[in-house]
Amino acid sequence: MLASSTDAKKQDVTVNRVQPNNIQTISKSRWFATLGLGSLLFAIALFASHSYPSIFLDLPMSGFTFAYVAPVFLILTLLAVFLSLKLVNYNFSDIGLSFRAFGKEALIGLLVASAWTLLQFFVIIPATGGAERMDIVANLEQLGTDYAGLFAFLLMAILGGGIAEEVFFRGFFLTSLRNSFGNSQVATALAVIITTIVFALLHGYQGWIGILDTAVFGGLSMSLLYLWRKNLTACIVAHGLYDVFAVLILFFYF
Template sequence: MKIKKVLLLVEILIFVLFVFLDAKGYLLISQTLYIVPFIWIVLRLKKEKFSSIGWNFKGIDLKKAIIIGIGLGIALELFATYVTTPLLSNYFNTEPDLSDLKSIHGNLTILLLFTILSWILGAIGEEICFRGFLMNRLANVFGNGNAAWIVALILSSILFGWGHTEQGITGWIQEGLSGLFLGIIFLKWNKNLTIPMIAHGVSNTLAFILIYLGEYPGV
């Protein structure tokens, strides 16, 4: 049992290292390009299936999941854009730094490109990494009970937010709150990634549309 927990801790530390390197600008494009292959290797070595971390569409009412995911994604983005981000910006006296996304404003081609990439790297990639893999590993380290999953939810959300440090303190905290919301969705729907992935993708898409229209704070 102790060996198993040590191995889990090693996996978590390697995961955190990738996030750290990405936050410091040492990784090209996105951390998910590096973490997802790492997860694949770990699961293969331990003879675990991706379904063990929530990548499982069997028994899922896809139509219902899409509707729920779209609704939650819209709610998440609107609440972040018009409630929590303004509150955080006022408190810290600074808006999130989203200068990397300025090229989307008024440019339909860039909007479409960023939207496609965000679904692949963000909605699918980050949900596999942070909700599917990391939350499972953290929960197992802490005993896999209800309290362990709450701890896993909080810690993974903090790391998810910290992974967006290029956005400044306001963006960091806001992304952490978004990660918390997505983690709650993950737990609510029996630790299945389908609805969190849809909600994440819809949230990002709506954010990009608002940036395109010039209606997003910090851009």
């Protein structure tokens, strides 16, 4: 009898990992409204965090300026997601932001980041233009040549790329899209495709090669990793560490 009770509890935990208990009571229209509100608030967060240093502090959008951008972008993005999720009575843990199995999830993220770094900088980038690639040129211009810029970009990689973008695009945007379409396999596929396209286009300043590159790693692979793990830790660590590795390689070797 005790064993059966224990098994039942384990089964309940597994079910709750996949989706919150209230998912069946939320209409598609409510999810669509949540998606719209969150997207609007994220757009405001993106614009406000990236524009205020130049507007109010008269700083160029390069180098150490990103040390101002990173924490503001993170705070405003988390606030946007938090407020939007209230429409469906969700919280951060419902979209996978938790410390459950943190060590295992972080290790998976580390392995993914390491694999992508090796593939990118030893195979893909050398074969597609190397230092002359538009995305490499754009990133180097923003990074600058001093250690203050390096620090700022590392901060942006962790707070902006790793945490803010994964919480919004994987935890919020992908989840909201999928549930707006009905939470079926077709809905999931459509959500992944749309998330990949939107995420890639937001990196349009890196040119077409940067858009394609971002679509494959930051869009498609992170979305599939999120669907596999049903947890944001692996995505946050993978995205954040890959950006950190990329910044260090760009600064010291390009």
